[in-house]
Amino acid sequence: MCDCTEKKVIKTDKAPKAIGPYSVATVVNHFVFTSGQIALDPASGVLVEGGVEAETRQVLINLKNVLEESGTTLENVMKTTVFLKDINDFARVAENSPARSAVQVAALPKGAAVEIEAIAVLDYCECCANDCDCDCDCEEGEEGCCCCGNDSDK
Secondary structure (H helix, E strand, O other): OOOOOOOEEEOOOOOOOOOOOOOOEEEEOOEEEEOOEOOEOOOOOOEOOOHHHHHHHHHHHHHHHHHHHHOOOHHHEEEEEEEEOOHHHHHHHOOOOOEEEEEEOOOOHHHOOEEEEEEEEOOOOHHHOOOOOOOOOOOOOOOOEHHHOEOOOO
């Protein structure tokens, strides 16, 4: 029997290690919650150079890698929160984004110009990957019912 509210901590070598005592992402139910990503190169741990556009590209690469390790993709991101050192950079950061909030902050870790965190959905129900008895309102194998292990209603 599984617990659909069980939290799974995500770790990956394809994104920068957390700077502090937190995980890069957690998974619970159908959702992935990432910690904010800044433009650190995962191999060197150094902030990329080139301004806010270059930083944003690296942030999105880091988020992509965290999300893939979590079992989802950038296409499944439902909301982002963008933290900017200068709110005037927002137009240079916000291309084809999902629902989002953007705020200017006094400072970001390592002197970064941008940090982005995301909430995404999984392509499948993490808790039901095995036969389990989740507390859902559908029959075993029913179409469109994720808790029954048949996630056709994405």
